[in-house]
Structure formats: C-alpha cells, structure tokens
Amino acid sequence: MDDIERLKDAIGSARRIVAFTGAGISTESGIPDFRSPGGIWTKYQPIYFDDFMASEEMRRESWRRKFATDETMIKAEPNAGHRALAKLIEQGRMTSIITQNIDGLHQLSGVPDSKIIELHGNTTYASCLDCGHRHELGPIRKAFLGSGKLPLCEKCDGIVKTATISFGQAMPEIQMARAQDETMNCDLFIVLGSSLVVYPAAGFPRIAKRKGAKLVIVNREATDQDDDADLVIHAEIGPTMSKAVGVN
Ligand SMILES: [Zn+2]
Secondary structure, three states, rough: OOHHHHHHHHHHHHOOOEEOOHHHHOOOOOOOOOOOOOHHHHHHHOOHHHHHOHHHHHHHHHHHHHHHHHHHHHHOOHHHOOOOOHHHHOOOOOEEEEEOOOOOOOHHOOOOOOEEOOOOOOEEEEEEOOOOOOHHHHHHHHHHHHOOOOOEEOOOEEEEEEEEOOOOOOOOOOHHHHHHHHHOOOEEEEEOOOOOOOOHHHHHHHHHHHOOOOOEEEOOOOOOHHHOOOOEEEEOOOHHHHHHHOOO
C-alpha cells in the first residue's frame, strides 16, 4: 500500500475528521508564505497591536502596507487542496477546518463560515475593535487611497482594523476554545501545510494524539512532529488530497 492509499484508508475509516491548515495550502494558490525568507514579515518590521492602537501614523502605515500587498490576495482562487476539504465537509465526514490562514480561501471553496475556525483572523474584511461591526474593504480602500482617510466605525466611531490577529494581539478566545474542542473530539487530525512551529498551532496535533486520534501530516518539508504522526507525506497538498478524496 502506498502513502496515498494509506491516507485514503485513514479518511475512509474516520468518523470525525478535523483539518488543520497553514500557509502551505495557500502557496499552491499563489499566496506567498509571509513568514518565509523574502516574505513581507522579513522585509518590514511587524506593527504590534499596541502601536497600531496608540499611533495614527502606525495605523496609516498598516493600511498602506495592506493595500500595497493586497493584489495577490484579491486574485487568489481556492485550489484542489481546498476543494478536497470542502468535499469532506459537504459529506459530513469532516467536522471543521482549523486554519492559520487569513486569506478566506476555505470560504471561497464553499465551506460555510460555521465550519471554519480562523486562529489568526481574516484579511479579506475589516472590523471595529470596539463593537465588532464588520466593514468591507472596498470603501476603506477608496477613501484611504483617495484622500488618505483612516477608517472609523460607522456605528460607534471606534478604530477599524483588518480582521486579522496582529503581533501582540490576544488570540481569539472563542475560536481557540472551539479549536481545542474539535481537536479533542476528532478521530483523525490532518495537518496540511503547516510547519507546526508556531504556538498554539504546534499544540493541537499533540492534543489530538493524546485523545486517541490518528495524526496525518501532509507538508512539503519535514516538521518537528513528523515522529509523532501515524502517516507523513512530504508532497504538494492539492495533488495528494485530490487523489485521496477523489476530486479535482
Ligand atoms: Zn464600532
């Protein structure tokens, strides 16, 4: 039996599958891995949450970067990896997708919001930091690029920020709790495209194993947790998952 057959087997005999996705699934859609060498986080100093809150200049810089780098994000489409997960969700075999990605590609592939747990937020819209009201990026972009206007909440005049979790910003508690809950209750935990270095990401596969789930890791490079996994596949995610799930 080869590794794809083993993966197919593991998926076929599981009752509650949880996927954990990282940058690697989205690089196959042309979105650069921001943490990799040459990624924007190595080119720019990150803007910490406290500085964003304290300084209008930092907010301006943050929006400037956002719109300067947004082009690839706007054009990106879900790939075969995203579609394979969408199919498992649709079949009811996969209960949720926990993701470190902020690109919204799981939603674009047809997975309902209620099945996606975003640990680092979402960069395809903005929200008010005081009342949480959602703001679309189109009008913000137009006002910012047109007259340099920084967005304020139309409901409460609060500061509006992309709906991502910044450096130094608290992890979203509800999502973290949901992610832990899903991880503890699954019988197959599939890591796709995460090097599992950053916490809390690194902790989830351990929780799944401890609770008796099978652990599968699909990643181009080796990860720190390969030794703990029941199956490790070092390959592209799209081709691997589409063969294992039977979609294109
Ligand atoms: Zn508000």
